[in-house]
Amino acid sequence: MTGPAVTGAPAPAALPALMRAAVWHGPGRPLTLEHLPVPRVERPEDVVIRVRAAMFGAALVRAVTVGHPRMTPPAVLGTLVAGRIAALGPAVRHLTLGQSVTVDPHPPCGRCDTCRHGPAALCTARARVEPGAHAEYVRLRPPLTDHVVAVPTGVSAGAAMLTEIVACVLDATDTAGIGPGQSVLVIGCGPVALIQVRLALLRGAERVLCTVNHPARRAAVRRAGATVVDVDRAADAGRAVEADDRTAQRVRALTDGRGPHVVVEAVGRAETYRQALALVRPGGTVVGFGGCPPGTTLPVDLNALHYRRIRYIGSYHYGPGVFRAAADLLARGVLDLDPLLTHRIPLDRIGDAVRTARLTECLVPVVEPWKD
Ligand SMILES: [Zn+2]
CATH class of the missing domain: 3.90.180.10 (Medium-chain alcohol dehydrogenases, catalytic domain)
Incomplete structure (x- = not known):
C-alpha cells in the first residue's frame, strides 16, 4: 500500500x-x-x-x-x-x-x-x-x-x-418539477425526507406534508417546515387498512380534497409505494426515492395509473453538475x-x-x- x-x-x-x-x-x-x-x-x-x-x-x-x-x-x-x-x-x-x-x-x-x-x-x-x-x-x-x-x-x-445526499434529493426535486404553488407529500421522516422537505420549500412549494410514524421525529419534521401527518400503524392487516384510510383522509383534507401534486416515497417499502400512488392527485407525480430490496413487487391499478395520468419517476443518484449545485446551496447558507x-x-x-x-x-x- x-x-x-x-x-x-x-x-x-x-x-x-x-x-x-x-x-x-x-x-x-x-x-x-x-x-x-x-x-x-x-x-x-x-x-x-x-x-x-x-x-x-x-x-x-x-x-x-x-x-x-x-x-x-x-x-x-x-x-x-x-x-x-x-x-x-x-x-x-x-x-x-x-x-x-x-x-x-x-x-x-x-x-x-x-x-x-x-x-x-x-x-x-x-x-x-x-x-x-x-x-x-x-x-x-x-x-x-x-x-x-x-x-x-x-x-x-x-x-x-x-452534500451527496443533498445532490440526490436536488436531482429528484428538479426532475419531479417541484415548484411554486405546489403541494408536496414526503412519505418518510428520516434525513433524506427532511432534506426533501427543505428543498421543496426552497423551490417554492406552497405546502409540504410529511408522514411521521415515530413521535420522536415530529419536532424535526416541524422544524424542517412541513405539516406533520401522523401515521398510526395497526398490527393486524384489517386495522392497517383503516389506518391507511385515516392517513389518506388527512392528506386530502390538507390538499383541497384532491391530493398532493407530488408525492415523494422516501422509505423504500412496497406498502409506502402503494400509498404514494394512491394519494397523488390526478395528473400528479410520484417520485420513487426509497430503495427497496431486489424482488420487491407491488400490484398496481393500471387503470387508475392511465386514466389519472400519473407520472412515476424512479430517482437514483444525480447527473453531472448536481453535486456542485448541492455544495453551492450549503455554501449559501440556505440549507441548515x-x-x-x-x-x-x-x-x-x-x-x-x-x-x-x-x-x-x-x-x-x-x-x-x-x-x-
Ligand atoms: Zn460513465
Whole structure:
C-alpha cells in the first residue's frame, strides 16, 4: 500500500505511519478498530484527507449486517466524507494543504456509453475513497480529485459530508418539477425526507406534508417546515387498512380534497409505494426515492395509473453538475443540516455504530475520527 513518495509532494513525512480505522469482517460481525498504514501520496495527482466526518447511514447498517454486493471483507466501509487536506501530489493545483473539503464519491466517468447517451447518473464506473471513509485518513485519486469541493467557513464538516445526499434529493426535486404553488407529500421522516422537505420549500412549494410514524421525529419534521401527518400503524392487516384510510383522509383534507401534486416515497417499502400512488392527485407525480430490496413487487391499478395520468419517476443518484449545485446551496447558507447530525461516533466507539444508527431518535450518525 505504501510506496516511494513523489518528489516535491508537500510534507508526506508529516503524516504518521499508522492510523486507526474501522474494519468490517463480514455480515453480522462487529466492526473492529484496527491500525492500518496511513495512505500516502504515491502519484502526482493523489490527495490525502484527514477525516473529520464520515457517514454511517442506513445503507451502511445494511452493508455491515447483511453485506454489500460490491464489498468483500475485510474492508473499511464508507464513502461520504469531509475533512482537511493533509497531503497533496505536485500535480494538484486546485487545492491547498489544510483546506476544508468534501468530495463527490461517485462522479460520472464522462466516457462510457451511459455517460455519452445518458443518463450519466447511472454510470457504473467506480472510483474509491481509499481505504474507506471510516478511517483517520483517506486517499483520493483521479477522477475523484477533480470532484473535490471546498467547504466554506460556517459549514460544518458533518453538513458538508451530506452534500451527496443533498445532490440526490436536488436531482429528484428538479426532475419531479417541484415548484411554486405546489403541494408536496414526503412519505418518510428520516434525513433524506427532511432534506426533501427543505428543498421543496426552497423551490417554492406552497405546502409540504410529511408522514411521521415515530413521535420522536415530529419536532424535526416541524422544524424542517412541513405539516406533520401522523401515521398510526395497526398490527393486524384489517386495522392497517383503516389506518391507511385515516392517513389518506388527512392528506386530502390538507390538499383541497384532491391530493398532493407530488408525492415523494422516501422509505423504500412496497406498502409506502402503494400509498404514494394512491394519494397523488390526478395528473400528479410520484417520485420513487426509497430503495427497496431486489424482488420487491407491488400490484398496481393500471387503470387508475392511465386514466389519472400519473407520472412515476424512479430517482437514483444525480447527473453531472448536481453535486456542485448541492455544495453551492450549503455554501449559501440556505440549507441548515446541522440539526440532522444527532449522533457522533468517535472511532473508538465504532463497535456501537449499528446500534446507534438504529435508535429511533437518531437521524444522521456521524463517525468522527478527528475533531478540530
Ligand atoms: Zn460513465
